[in-house]
Amino acid sequence: MKPWFKLAVIPAFVLAVTGCQQQEQKVEKTADKKVELKTDQDKQAYAIGASVGQYIRQTMDQQEKLGIKLSKDMVISGFEDAFHEKTQLDADAIKAQLQALDKEASEKQAAKSKAEAEKNKTAGEKYLADNAKKDGVKVTKDGLQYQVLKEGKGPHPKATDRVTVNYKGTLIDGTQFDSSYDRGEPITFALNRVIPGWTEGVQLMTVGSKYRFVIPADLAYGDRDMQTIPPNSTLVFEVELLKIDNGDDAKKSAKK
Secondary structure, eight states, X not given: OOOOOOGGGOTTXXXXXXXXXXXXXXXXXXXXXXXXXXXXXXXXXXXXXXXHHHHHHHHHHHHHHTTOOOOHHHHHHHHHHHHTTOOSSOHHHHHHHHHHHHHHHHHHHHHHHHXXXXXXHHHHHHHHHHHTTSTTEEEOTTSOEEEEEEOOOSOOOOTTSEEEEEEEEEETTSOEEEEHXXXXXXXXXXXXXXXXXXXXXXXXXXXXXXXXXXXXXXXXXXXXXXXXXXXXXXXXXEEEEEEEESSHHHHHHHHO
């Protein structure tokens, strides 16, 4: 029988394998007793189990957060029955159950994301309204909010320029999701290849300046779930413009 399942719906299969192997080999193992890894093959086999086991644990944790709690005992029983060729479900029934599980998980995740997106939108709108009233905060016609923390000198970058910046990004609750400062090096990118809030905001800056931007969700990632950035999130960035490259440097180097 050819197995059919998505990787996301295989939780506890490795636990089942472990249980089956222990039964076959009549090995008693407690949480405090470790198996002996005597040979390279022992280590390789153990590494496979440990790697997949970690993935399965994480997958089961994610499913449980969606309200789907699978019985480890039932999974182990199903694996053992299959191992001994005595499954209580035929191939079509197994496929149907796994499809149903995948559909349920997808629907629950979609509902969770929708509810989270609506919550974040409401919270973001309130934050933007309150922030707009603060001294020094300006609002562009597109809704981008910015505050000058330090003013630099010189020209402003164009959307077609490449810029080098240091920055820190947080959610409105203060949760940091990214920082070039923490990585210890600035980042260089084409200004027209980033989120609209950055493209618009950095063009307001000059080299040496540091701004605080509050970017509405529709100028950021919208209703997309970016893992560290939930859907419909209003984002807060502190950005320091270090360099503008409009192609002049490359032209000068070519002449030399």
